[in-house]
Amino acid sequence: RMGGVSGGYFDHAATTPLRPQARAALVAELDATGNASSLHASGRRARKVVEESRESIAAELGVRPSEVVFTSGGTEADNLAVKGTYWARRDADPEYATVLVSAIEHHAVLDPVRWLARSQGARVVELPVGPDGCVDPQVLERELIAHDGTVALVSVMSANNETGMIQPIERISTLCQRFGVPLHSDAVQSVGWYAQPDAAAPRPDLLTVSAHKFGGPIGVGALVVRGQEVVPLLHGGGQQNDARSGTLMTAQIAAMAAALAAAAADRDRAVPQVADLRDSLIRGVLEVLPDTRINGSTAEPRLPNIAALAFPDAAADALLMLLDVAGIECSAGSACTAGVSRPSHVLAAMGVSPELARGSLRFSLGWDSTARDVDRLLTVLPDAVARARRAQVGGRTAVHRSSRDSRL
Numbered sequence: 001r002m003g004g005v006s007g008g009y010f011d012h013a014a015t016t017p018l019r020p021q022a023r024a025a026l027v028a029e030l031d032a033t034g035n036a037s038s039l040h041a042s043g044r045r046a047r048k049v050v051e052e053s054r055e056s057i058a059a060e061l062g063v064r065p066s067e068v069v070f071t072s073g074g075t076e077a078d079n080l081a082v083k084g085t086y087w088a089r090r091d092a093d094p095e096y097a098t099v100l101v102s103a104i105e106h107h108a109v110l111d112p113v114r115w116l117a118r119s120q121g122a123r124v125v126e127l128p129v130g131p132d133g134c135v136d137p138q139v140l141e142r143e144l145i146a147h148d149g150t151v152a153l154v155s156v157m158s159a160n161n162e163t164g165m166i167q168p169i170e171r172i173s174t175l176c177q178r179f180g181v182p183l184h185s186d187a188v189q190s191v192g193w194y195a196q197p198d199a200a201a202p203r204p205d206l207l208t209v210s211a212h213k214f215g216g217p218i219g220v221g222a223l224v225v226r227g228q229e230v231v232p233l234l235h236g237g238g239q240q241n242d243a244r245s246g247t248l249m250t251a252q253i254a255a256m257a258a259a260l261a262a263a264a265a266d267r268d269r270a271v272p273q274v275a276d277l278r279d280s281l282i283r284g285v286l287e288v289l290p291d292t293r294i295n296g297s298t299a300e301p302r303l304p305n306i307a308a309l310a311f312p313d314a315a316a317d318a319l320l321m322l323l324d325v326a327g328i329e330c331s332a333g334s335a336c337t338a339g340v341s342r343p344s345h346v347l348a349a350m351g352v353s354p355e356l357a358r359g360s361l362r363f364s365l366g367w368d369s370t371a372r373d374v375d376r377l378l379t380v381l382p383d384a385v386a387r388a389r390r391a392q393v394g395g396r397t398a399v400h401r402s403s404r405d406s407r408l
């Protein structure tokens, strides 16, 4: 495993180890030849694997197989949802030019939305969040009223990747339905941990999924599209009903289906166990470093696997390197672009001060995390924080490298 024999991998929200079931499906398919669009026996065999995988993923997500569009991952699915829906809505009525998007979205949503504003004439309204890191449905309702008749789409993620805070998607879905506006939700961090609501419940029209966050391979994902037209990003062979051209990646799709089935089967064990580990991590850190702050909230609902912590007077990038040397792999709460450390947009939106944001780390657990991982972290953390603080006081940027990991 990635953290080495003794463990210490705390970056499962960036990517989590491949589940054995996914690996078996992946390896088996890599040895099989066949383009799922070919009409001969090999092609038909590949097509069968793809369609059975699609059915199994659709069943787990509570949607129809025809509503699942496979993509190269979460980033492509988010781009297809945002641009594809915007273009389709504008084609239907040029009045639809407003995009309502939460301020805490992943860059795979925020950046396409901002691109629409820059180059496609979109009006963008960013929905603020409270100190707990959650969107307030009443704020969305006010914006839906203010922009009634012009909203092309709303995009609010199901759970935030930096804080783990789960967003009130059911209430947001109800609101969007009332105003007749399509809702996209980036569910990359929550799929796997939680079952999706069934067809009777109010739910998003578009849903982004990424396999490598629940034990599938990197480079495959899906956009669920329910009753909403989307203009394709990729034109070509017309696969997947023209929604996404490109040869179907049989092995990756089979592995994604196997990973999701395994995650669902493991859910009753994993969710409480990982939540307990996270709680013991937070408790343990507060014991050894009582001035540690929690970014977000310890109130439910939140993902079971994320602890977002701020260490006052310690630079997160220095701390990250010191922990790495000690075999602890985690992620900084600040994106460091072109050598300039900028506080995370998520923490800024929550009102975390730039100083605290600069000392913020995300520890994220996964399906194979153990108490030994947490013990190991608690053993090395106090010394690493002390050294990072000394480096800070000395005015040195102790260690520096481009770390854009909070974007993951």
Ligand code: PLP
Pocket (backbone or CB within 6 Å): 013, 014, 072, 073, 074, 075, 076, 078, 106, 108, 157, 160, 161, 186, 188, 189, 210, 211, 212, 219, 220, 221, 407, 408
């Ligand atoms: N959305 C969220 C919330 C994420 O955490 C990630 C992770 O990187 C992505 C989208 C991008 O997914 P992918 O890595 O499959 O492109």
